[in-house]
Amino acid sequence: MIPSVLWQAVVRVVPVSTDVPRDPDAGSQELVVQIQQLDPGLPLPAYAHPGDAGADLLAAADISLAPGERGLVPTGVAIALPEGHVALIHPRSGLAARHGLSIVNTPGTVDAGYRGEIKVLLINHDPVEPIELKRGDRIAQLVIQRVERARFVAVDALTDTARGAGGYGSTGGF
Ligand SMILES: O=c1ccn([C@H]2C[C@H](O)[C@@H](COP(=O)(O)OP(=O)(O)OP(=O)(O)O)O2)c(=O)[nH]1
């Protein structure tokens, strides 16, 4: 039996085994992701601040959305995510708050095996005002995460939990 303090020390020094490429100059937080510029005139997606979770995606075309209208907007980039990762396309809160701009399928899912152009399915939720977007505008943000793949095992009954089948407001609300 290893004492808890010693066990924690052991856990801390054991290197995590991973075959995901990492930039040796950028510390362990940065994952290297290959990106193809399908529209070389546009800057690459970028993080606005250190520590940001999302890299801003740019519109590769002008687009006008009438109230309630949606549109599939090209971003001019394709990526090759390392296996075991996903890129999620999230709305930008500023555009949502100011203009009612969101994403129909939020968050959009970019699979590790996808090599096509990343596109953003925008929607104008404003009931009155159209939204005019210009090529180069930052329209969404890409959050890259590790992801698990499940092996689904069929069983007759699931394990018991405190929540059980309660949901959809089972704990109350306002
Ligand atoms: O907002 C999005 C959502 C998806 N994709 C691309 C990447 C993703 O890997 C692929 C398929 O997306 P998804 O699985 O969500 O769509 P589907 O309707 O299930 O299509 P498919 O049958 O091709 O999987 O389309 C985007 O570029 N933007």
Ligand SMILES: [Mg+2]
């Ligand atoms: Mg799919």
